[in-house]
Amino acid sequence: GENVEQHPSTLSVQEGDSAVIKCTYSDSASNYFPWYKQELGKRPQLIIDIRSNVGEKKDQRIAVTLNKTAKHFSLHITETQPEDSAVYFCAAILQPTKGAGNKLTFGGGTRVLVKP
Amino acid sequence: DAGVIQSPRHEVTEMGQEVTLRCKPISGHNSLFWYRQTMMRGLELLIYFNNNVPIDDSGMPEDRFSAKMPNASFSTLKIQPSEPRDSAVYFCASSFMDSNQPQHFGDGTRLSIL
Numbered sequence: 001g002e003n004v005e006q007h008p009s010t011l012s013v014q015e016g017d018s019a020v021i022k023c024t025y026s027d028s029a030s031n032y033f034p035w036y037k038q039e040l041g042k043r044p045q046l047i048i049d050i051r052s053n054v055g056e057k058k059d060q061r062i063a064v065t066l067n068k069t070a071k072h073f074s075l076h077i078t079e080t081q082p083e084d085s086a087v088y089f090c091a092a093i094l095q096p097t098k099g100a101g102n103k104l105t106f107g108g109g110t111r112v113l114v115k116p
Numbered sequence: 117d118a119g120v121i122q123s124p125r126h127e128v129t130e131m132g133q134e135v136t137l138r139c140k141p142i143s144g145h146n147s148l149f150w151y152r153q154t155m156m157r158g159l160e161l162l163i164y165f166n167n168n169v170p171i172d173d174s175g176m177p178e179d180r181f182s183a184k185m186p187n188a189s190f191s192t193l194k195i196q197p198s199e200p201r202d203s204a205v206y207f208c209a210s211s212f213m214d215s216n217q218p219q220h221f222g223d224g225t226r227l228s229i230l
Contacts, residue, residue: 031215031216032215032217033218034218036221042223043207043221043222043223043224044135044221045221046160046219048217049218051216052153060214089159093215093216102147102211102212102215102216102217102219103161103164103171103172103212104149104161104215104219105148105161106158106159108158109158109159
């Protein structure tokens with residue numbers, strides 16, 4: 001079926017190191033890929049997104065790469081800090097059709113722990 | 117900007133009672149989404165609306181769940197009768213209907229059914 005797979009489910013890194021989270025999707029027509037960060041007890045917050053017409057996007061310490069041929073996209077966090085500790089979700093619009101809006105399918109989440 | 121507003125933030129009630137969750141989307145957004153989040157099942161889409169019309173309710177778990185959007189600035193999710201397994205955090209999100217637009221989440225309602 002149409003889905004989004006996310007790996008790893010948990011990730012522990014030392015402060016200052018990089019963290020990488022990978023997602024794969026099933027629909028080659030998918031064209032929008034947001035990433036959300038959810039801190040404990042709080043709402044998911046959009047941190048970065050990428051559209052299918054670009055292969056990479058950066059925002060300070062965060063970057064996202066997209067490989068449409070392989071149908072996977074990744075989140076890269078450099079120089080990690082303790083406040084980066086959270087659950088990160090990737091998502092994609094699967095089967096985008098005109099008029100269907102922007103229904104997102106979420107990955108299962110990655111719990112990131114940055115150790116000081 | 118006010119963001120998506122949900123109420124109540126917390127709800128504790130006994131099983132069998134009716135529960136109504138409320139959501140006010142961001143002004144101007146014409147898509148609204150209801151999600152449920154649990155440790156076991158993650159983030160699940162229950163239903164979403166475009167221009168106040170329900171588009172996909174395939175995620176609604178059973179007939180005990182219903183959702184309405186009477187106008188562009190208000191939506192409700194109702195559970196009647198409630199059961200302990202309905203305990204979860206329920207999020208509402210909104211966006212512009214056009215494809216490739218981000219969804220913005222409310223702070224959620226933490227629901228506990230005793």
